[in-house]
Amino acid sequence: MSAQSEKQNPAFYALIVALVVMSVGPIALMLATSFKTNVDVYDASVPAFFFSPTIKNYETVLCNFLWYEPEHVDYCDPTFGRALVNSLIVGLISTGLTLTIGCMAAYALVRFKFMGRGAVSMTTLLMRMVPPAVLLVPVFGIWTFQYGLDQTYAGIILIYTAMNLPFVIWILQSFIVQVPIQLEEAARMDGANPFQVFFLVVLPIIQPGLAAAAIFTFRIAWNEFLLANALSGRSTRTVPVTIVNSITEYDINWGVIMATGMLLAIPPILFTFVASKQIITGMTAGAVKG
Amino acid sequence: MSVAIKANRLTPYMFLAPAGIILVFALLYPIGYMVYASFLDWSPSQRIGQAEFIGFRNYVNLWNDDAFRESFWVTIRFAAIVVTLEMILGVGLALLLDRKLKGMAVLRTVFILPMMIAPIVVGLMWRYMYHPTVGIFNRTLKSFGFEGIPWLSDSTWSFIAIVIADVWQWTPFIFILALAAMQSLPRSALEAAEIDGANEWQKIFMIKLPLMMPVLIVTLLLRLIDAFKVLEVILVLTNGGPGLSTEILALRIFRTAQEFQELGEAAAMSNLLLMLLMALTIGMFLYNRVQEARAARQRAAAEKDDT
Structure with a gap:
């Protein structure tokens, strides 16, 4: 512990x-395998990391985006390419929505002294507790029979937005608290309405907070499997769903699936x-008080 | 002026409305709906209005269902083992690595990678490593002349396999939290101990750990809550098998809804899982409260001594 002895053994x-x-x-092993042919994967004499790499697996996976036709692909299966686009759509739109809505709510909670911070942290904590598996049955039922949103992007985006909102509101609050109120008052003096104050004055200042919140929201939407699996149809499947579908097959092509x-x-x-x-801040936020 | 005041009074509601609407319709309503659905005999082809109300029968069925009880115990066992291992490893590593180190930021970045990657992908790469013939573990064992281990096809080994994968993914979480707690410890206490001639072990057990306890307990509870939510990694690795050896509750809910199409029973299970987690969360909240109250009392006492 002594400060001088920096020489570690x-x-x-x-x-x-x-x-x-x-x-x-x-x-690293996954990365390496994604550059291996299936023959090499099953050949015990080929080492895990040192082999002649090939991009064939990536060509197979992304075949419908390529401008040329790879000769080893007999039939181009567009499932994954489509899923990649779906994941991007769902991830980006739900992140955008969550941030916009969450930001407005956080601003109102801070500036207009609505609920205390305690109430919001409590809600965040409670939401963190709810496993996606618990939402599976009700969300499937409601989305299918009442909202009519099954098999659409809107349905998936809606549930991701709702799942992420409490956390986003909570983390943005801590950034908005630090915006000097004088700045807003000055803007209002100059005749800006509350919306202008919010979008032109507050938002630019809390950009770091927005970045952290965006990463967390996008990551959850991008990685989530369970609800996407229940809600998406053939044409709206996201990448995690297609991965799980393809590993249930008996003969797994490891190179392709690793790619x-x-x-x-x-x-x-x-x-x-x-x-x-920012990620560490967000991750540790629940335990170390912020 | 009065118009302005009125506008000002409405603004907060306009800012809050979108979030409020979404949370009510897409979160609160579904959770309430689930509680109601747990009293129904409901299959996915029916609208909820057509489902038959059967009172507590879903719960009674669950209670009498050996498979459910088995998977309940698997969940408890999994959560307990995983969290214990991760706490010991995470806190231990934090104690070891708590020194002035140049590459610490890089190290932390590398450590959070396993948590950022999609659980599906984590399951995928471990499934590849556990593969009986092409997996790296068995290849290594065989190259040294040992027998391969039936990682995912033996019920004991498959449980160990999912524990290892979870420990790999989540130990860094505890490590990072413990390290943060350790680096905010008051230097004065440690220096005082050094002057009194305490050795490293005494410093760890008499000073560092007790002072870190509040953060550690919250970390433990957070991790415990998350351990009950693990699903995707196990789904990809073993899909609950062989038998029921790795079928944790979240996975069972998924399969009951997806494969067996028993939505009412799945809802009842969800409800039980939710209550379990609620108890943990409330425990954590109360613990925080008690800690705060105690800290406030100590501060008040200290101030009294000063005057």
Whole structure:
């Protein structure tokens, strides 16, 4: 603990290297496998990481986006390409909606002193508790029979927005509290109406908070399987649903499915490297008081 | 002026309305609906109005259902084992790595990767690693001349397999929280202990851990709540099998609704799961309250001493 002795012993560095290998290893293995042909996967003499890579798996998966026709693909199965587009649509729209609506609500709660922060954190906590599996039955029933939203984008987007709202409101509140009220008063003096104050003054200031909230919302919408599986139809399936559908087949083509998994994993991995600090803040927010 | 005041009075409601409407229609209503549906004999082809009201029969059926009880215990066992292991590993690592280190930010970034990736994908890569012939574990074992392990086809091993995957994914969560708690400990207490000649172990057990306890307990409860929600990883890895050995409650709800089409029974199970989690959450909330009250009392006492 002593501050001067910064020379750590080698065992310490060995531990750190081991930890990094352990946490990245499975992901690296998936990446490596996604560049392997199925023959190589089943050939025990081909090592896990050092082999001649091929992009054939990615060509198979993304065949309907390619401008050329890969010769090894006899029949182009558009399922995954379509699912990728669906996932993007659902993820982006629900993130946009959640942020807009959540931001407005958070602003009202802070500036007009509605409910206390305590009530909002309590709701957030309660929402964190509800497992998606619990929402499965009622959401399926209501969306199908009452709202008529089954098999549409709107249905999936609606439930993701609702699931993410409490958390987004809660995290944005803590950013809005820090916006100096004088700034808003000055804008109002100049004749701005409440909506202008909100969109032109407050929003630009809380951008870091919006970024954190956006990452969390998009990640949940992008990764979620259970509700998407119950609500989506043939043409609105998202990527996680197609992955689960394809692994129930008896003969798994590991290279292709790893390429699919990798494509699903890439956006969250990118976010992690770009904004790990905000992610950690959001992740630890429930336990360490903010 | 009066028009302005009126507008101002309405503004907050206009800002809150969209969120309120969505939360009521897409969250509160479904949850209430689920409670009601748990009293119905309901299959997915029926509208809810056509479903027969059967009172508590779904619950009685569940109570008498050996498979349900088995999966209830699997859930409890899974949550208990996983959370215990993750707490020990996470806090232990935090204690070891709590020093001034250059690459700490990079290390933390690497550690949150497993939590950010879709659970479906986590299941996928572990399923590949556990594969009896092409998986890396069995290949390594075989290359050393050992027998391969039936990771996903033996009921004991498959339980161990899902525990390992979960520990891999979620230990970093506890590590990061514990590290944050540790780095905000008051330096004065540790320095005082050092002056009094405490050794490393004494410092850990007499000072660090007790001071971190409030955060650790909240971490534990958060993780426990999440452990009851795990579904996708297990769905991809074992789909609950072999037999019922890894069929945790969330997965059973999914299968009851999807495969067996018993929506009423699935709702009753959801209800039970929700009540279990509610108890945990309320426990956590009360614990927070007690802690705050105690801290306030101590502060008041300290101020009294000063005067």
